Amino acid sequence: MKTIEYLYSDVGVLYGDQGHFLFFDQLFAGHKIVRTGLADEPAFVRGSVDLLYLGGMTERHQRDVITRLMPFRDVLSARIEAGMHVLLTCNAMDIVGHRIVFPDGIVAGLGLFDFSVDWTPWPRINQFVYGMWQDIALTGHKSQFTKTTFGPGMEGRHFFSADRGMGANPADSREGIQYKHVYATQCMGPFFVINPPLMKHILRELELPDKLPAEAFAEAAYEKRAAQFADPKTRQAMEVV
Amino acid sequence: MSGLRFLTALAAARLGKTAIRLLGRTGSHTPGRIARRIDPDFLKKLPLPRHIVCITGTNGKTTAANFISDTLTSAGIDHVQNTYGSNLQEGVIAALISKANWKGRSKVDWGIFEVDEIASKTIFPILKPEILAVTNLFRDSYRRNAHADYIASLLNESIPKDALLILNADDLISARIAPASRRRYFSVPPLPGEPEERTAHINDTKLCPDCGVPLDYSFQRYHHIGRAICPSCGLKNPQADYLTDDVRPTDVCLQERVNGQLATRMKRLGDRITDLYNQLTAYAVLREMGLPVETIKSAFETIRVPETRLKERRFGHKRVIMMMGKDQNPVANTRTLAVIGQMKDAGRIAVLFVNQVVDTDFHTENIAWIYDCNVEYLNQPFIRYVGCGSPRWLDFAQRFCLAGIPEEKILGADDEVTLADNLDVSEVDTVVLVFGTKKKDIVAAVFDSLARRLEASVQGQRDAEPAP
Secondary structure, eight states: OOEEEETTTTTSOOSSTHHHHHHHHHHTTTSEEEEOOTTSOOHHHHSOOSEEEEOOOOHHHHHHHHHHHGGGHHHHHHHHHTTOEEEEOGGGGGGGSSEEEETTEEEEOOOSSSEEEEEOSSOOEEEEEEEEETTEEEEEEEEESEEEEEOGGGTTTOOEEEEESOSSBTTBOEESEEETTEEEOSOOSSTTTSOHHHHHHHHHHTTOOOOOTTHHHHHHHHHHHHHHHHOTTSOOOOOBO | OHHHHHHHHHHHHHHHHHHHHHTTOOOTTHHHHHHHHHOTTHHHHSOOOSEEEEEESSSSHHHHHHHHHHHHHHTTOOEEEOOTTOOSHHHHHHHHHHTBOTTOOBSOSEEEEEOOTTTHHHHHHHHOOSEEEEOOOOOOOHHHHOOHHHHHHHHHHHSOTTOEEEEETTBTTGGGSSTTSOEEEEEOOOOTTOOOOOOOSOOTTSBOTTTOOBOEEEEEEETTEEEEEOTTTOOBOOOOSEEEESOOSSEEEEEEOSSSOEEEEEEOOOSSHHHHHHHHHHHHHHHHTTOOHHHHHHHHTTOOOOTTTEEEEEETTEEEEEEEOOTTOHHHHHHHHHHHTTOTTSOSEEEEEEOOOOSTTTOOOOOGGGGTSOGGGGOOTTEEEEEEESTTHHHHHHHHHHTTOOGGGEEEESSHHHHHHHSOGGGOSEEEEEEOSSOHHHHHHHHHHHHHHHHHHHHHHHHHSOOO
16 A cells, blocks of 8 residues: 655646646555645655655745745655655746745745756746656656756756757756656646656556556557657747747 | 838738738738738827727636627627737737728727737737726636736736726636726626536635635635635635626526616526626626616627537537637636536537647647546536547547546547548437637538538438338
């Protein structure tokens, strides 16, 4: 029996992150699933959690989440060092960096990883992302107002290199965090749902059967998407809002 | 020089408008695009009608604006309106030019403009609306609109301080914008026996926007629309100045509590709850513009819900329906799916998504939104097929499957026409096309093709029946 925590599931559910809940509910059926609200103390503070998931949120809620998590920063850090799986998508990743720079001020992050994030109201960057992690092709999408700057402490801790689309920023193809069992990306939405080989890898790390819900469609969709995103003839839409 | 540039832009835009008309095209924003290309500040220089009314919001603004415009037309009040969805600066310019003299001076006193929420930041400071209605604020396109909080912040920055706001009391996001501005609220109170929909994936005010404590909903119509109170700080929905009462299938009593109380029964414009909101928005705006109730009531008698949003063709017991789902908009699609999920009396239904826009020609669009859309509403025994016609159809199939829809019910094809062609119409009674704002020609062709095949199917069944 594994314990899965949906951290702050009442706010970390902005851009299709609901898909992770739908997916994990089926994937981890029979295991203990804890939904932690913004007003609640996280389950990982009280006891062992095998997989912690936090999805994208509004900028206002980023501030709230940082405030709520800051007292548990050291516990979270210790759990990560002990091997807890932590999955972060979209701007949930921002909160574990040093700071988020908003036009109206700087918000200090948890400082667990060496990067900072700059938020500007324009342009909104919309891109598809493709890259390899180990031997796994990863596909995703970005729609964001932010650019991320990695510090030297991120050396060897980024997730994958974006061969297509933006990584941390337009000049840095390094994307996300992969450290111990932390898998974090600024790609939005159901990233772990639409990348079945990655999810199977994580399941094997958790010592669980690597059978996915809707697997046939998931893999067919993934294969088609990955081939298309990898194809140099497939260009970015270049849409800037 | 700037005057010359303006007049050149005006002349070119007029020429473009004439050319479009002669070519039989629609292009409702093209004259505006031409004008802005020549003079980027064209709208700032263009004389405006004396009174400007704007309607913005995520859903319903086109319908509400059309209701207002149709009422003014019926009342003989000449006005200018950016018809049918050309709600960016180019559309506003094109509309203004259509009712302006050769110097650009407006020939009408009233301008009614539907304004895109993002475009509001550049349009409102120029138009300075006297009355501004905000229908609601929901999540829309993730790529373009980010989230409702972000849109609210844009509106807060762009709404002129003198504008009278007409706001949705049932929506705790849009009801709170520009708190220092004068305001009226409208509300559709719970209808007798109206079921609540607490299952929608999206609710952007689960928590109190002031103190972060979970809100108590005494009535949750859908998503964050309803009546809520914060048990901690007491925040709640405001009292309404305009509201519906005694809603019947064909008519509704509209109440106002502005200067004393007034209640008038009038024709109901559409049968969905969203139609009630659109009608009430239009009514509140028209009343604040000073129109007599009887004039509005009389005009409403002649108004129909635009066929661009809902279209149906019947052949015996079979039919094909087009229902607007909008592109990559999880709330608009969920609202449509909620209606389809209640169509228990429509026989065996096939639901075909033909509203998939693509990023240029490369089909790399973000499909995150379909996970916020309540596809689960289609997991019904009476729904025989669920399909998607798009290069991304396999992503949809995965989503349908995660919603519990059995694999044998899932259809897919790389395009809308093939999807429809592959449907065995003899196995269904109702085909619902969930369509968006793009690909109108293709969707119309699919609709006509399905209509022909359904008609032939019904005829075939009749021919096969033994003669009495």
